[in-house]
Amino acid sequence: MTPEQLSAAIVDVLATLSGEGVLTLPDGVPSAVTVERPRVREHGDYATNVALQLGKKAGMNPRDLATLVQERLRQVAGVAGVDIAGPGFLNIHVEAGAQGVVAEQVVAAGARYGASESMAGENINLEFVSANPTGPLHIGGVRWAAVGDALGRVFEFCGAAVTREYYFNDHGAQIDRFSSSLLANAKGLPAPEDGYGGDYISEIAQAVIAKRPDVLDLPDEQAQEVFRNEGVEMMFAEVKQSLIDFRVSFDVFFHEDDLHKSGAVDRAIERLRALGNTYEADGALWLATERxxxxxxxxxxxxxxxxxxxxxxxxxxxxxxxxxxDRCFIMLGADHHGYVGRMMAMCAAFGDQPGVNLEILIGQLVNLLRDGEPLRMSKRAGTVITIDDLVEAIGVDAARYALARYTSDSTIDLDLDLWAKASSDNPVYYVQYAHSRNSSLLENAAALGLAPESHPELLTHEKEGELLRALAEFPRVVETACQLREPHRIARYLEDLAGSYHRFYDNCRVLPMGDEEPTDLHRARLVLVAATRTVLANGLGLLGVSAPERM
Known part of the structure; x- marks a missing residue:
């Protein structure tokens, strides 16, 4: 029995009580109630505070309402007992068979376990990374690559149509500085005062010369334009390849320059003018964002x-x-925090709803540590640590998992020595090892001619119950990650699940020993093993991390 099934059962109880006139809810019976795992196992398999939430609305003492729900809920198939605690909490005990069937449900759903249609019909534009094409992708942009791609996967898992978009900043002063830096390097001159340095500038300058041997014979203005066109394209091709190697693919690469060349800027201004949200002052045209x-x-x-x-x-x-x-998501670095207000005002000025049609997510800084000391410089980029530096240090799986593991609005200190370890101290290794352990166990069972077989009533051990309850939580975790835009919740859940699995494995023998005859309990436990492997693989997949069969 899953939290969702218990929630539905409680809703049915409330509807019955309301229909009988025993309970009056002015706002009607809720479509769902919160059912969670209690922190203390002795309090039951699940708990709900529904009586506390609805007591005042119903004009009842919460404990009295809890008593009404308790009496009816005890009669629901699969519910072994219901206790009332404190001011009106309901602690629910589930029969072993009803709980054990969760493993069967997971295996049956397979790769779709945890998926939903909560965002079905939503057409989402997800813009992330969008670094200037003036250098290799630095660590801040890499964080958004991991988090943004994971969030896109979660949205799709919940039924949304997602277009991943990269905004290509190829218009403005930073491109001028980049092209002038290339030209200076090609001539053997120092970089301009506000220009770009690093070995990559020399690499690209020489690549442009190889492609256009005549470039240095041109007047500086024409030469710089060649370096602009060719250099930006080369730099961006490198960024794209780094992202692909990081398992991040974009559906659209949108060029900022096109907005100015196509007349899109003028059209947007005219739209806002027609809506009465612009005015002229001091010779300039203003957008009335303050209103x-x-x-x-x-x-x-x-x-x-x-x-x-x-x-x-x-x-x-x-x-x-x-x-x-319908919905536009933009992921920005911490240095753009002050930009949110004007963007939301812009959204409203078009007649849209901030927070609905436009959402902006801010990501904080990432610090890389080695031997306890912060890394400051890249061998190639000179001033920043790049995506390639990170992948070289710890690999794609560890990098993606590490960057997606923390809430985006917190600064991360990543210990490269820890994330490169092949030990349980390394969170991604700990989770992947659980999946690998499952796979090996199922392979060994097959070699013995032993196949998983559902006998949910036999899964009565405490550690089996703990693991079953953890598996049942996955859909709720995914939905919460989706609604709160927080894929890190999936990573933390996977670590808890891996811990529950390892405790189960250490306490419950899955395969028969020696000449011992296989029993239905062995077969039932294999279903639980298969279910755990499914959820680990699904969760890792949402983070863009591999689920290895062997390690």
Whole structure:
């Protein structure tokens, strides 16, 4: 019996009580109630605070309401007992057979166990990474690569249609500085004062020269344009390949420059003008963002007639909405925190709903440690640690898992020595080892001619119950990760599940010893092993991490 099944049973009890006139709920019977695993095992298999939540609305003492629910819930098939604790908590004990059937349900659902349709019909544009193509992808962008891709997988697992989009910043001053740095390097001159350094600048400059041997014969202005076009393309091709190697693929690479060349900026400005949300002052055109919650109004066309940076954001957001996306997600680094207010005001100025049509997620910094000391420099990039540096140090699986394991709004200190270890101290190794252990066990069983067979009533051991309850939690964990935009919850859950599995394995013999005859209990435990392997694989897959058969 899963938390969802218990929730449905409690809803049915409330509906029955309401229909009989015993219970009056002004807002009607809820469609679902919260059912969770209690922290203390002795309190039961599951617990709910539904009586506390509804008592006041029903005009009843919560314990009195809990008593009504208790009497009816005890009659539900699969429920072994219901106790009332404290001011009205209901602690529920489930029969072994009803609990054991969870393993059978997991195996039957397979790769779809934990999936839902909670976001079905939602057309999502998920923009993440979007680093400037002026250097290799640095560690901050790598964090969004791991978290953004995982979030996209979770959204899809919950029924949404997701388009992963990379906003290619190929317009503006940073590209000018990049191209001038390439030109200077090609001429053997030091980088401009505000330019870019690192070995990669020399590599790309030489690659451009190899492709265009005549480039240094051109006037500087023309030469810089060649370095701009060729250099940006080469740099971006490298970033794309690094992302592919990191198992992150994008559906759309959108060029910022296209917004300005296509007239999209002018169209967005005209739309806002028609909505009455712009005005002219001091020779400039302003967007009245303050009326939509921003701390001040923003210039969108400067007094010299040139579009301000915000104008590109206006055009890009409108373009996404016109492409049919209901919800637009943008993932930004910590240095963009002050940018959220104006973006939400921009969303409202178009007549959309901030937080619904537009959501912005902020990610904090990542610090890499080795031997307890922070890493500061990349051999190739010079000033930053790159995606390739991280993958070389600990591998793709560990890098993805480590970056997705923490809430995005917290700074991470990643100990490279820890994440490179092949030991249970390394969280990703600990989880992957549990999957590998399952796979080996099932393979050994097959070699003995022993196949999983459902006998849920036999799974009565305390550690079997703990593992079954953990498996039953997976759909709720996925749904919570989806709704809160927090894929790190899946990683932490997997570690708890792996711990439950290892404790089960240490206390419950799965395969017969020596000449011992196989029993139905062995077969039932193999179903539990197969179910655990399924959930571990599904969870790792949502994080973009492999589930190895052997380690």
């Amino acid at each position: 939509f919650g921003d701390d001040k109004d923003r210039v969108i066309v400067r007094s010299n007639g040139q579009p301000a940076y915000l104008s590109g954001d206006l055009a890009y957001y409108l373009d996404k909405r016109e492409r049919g996306f």
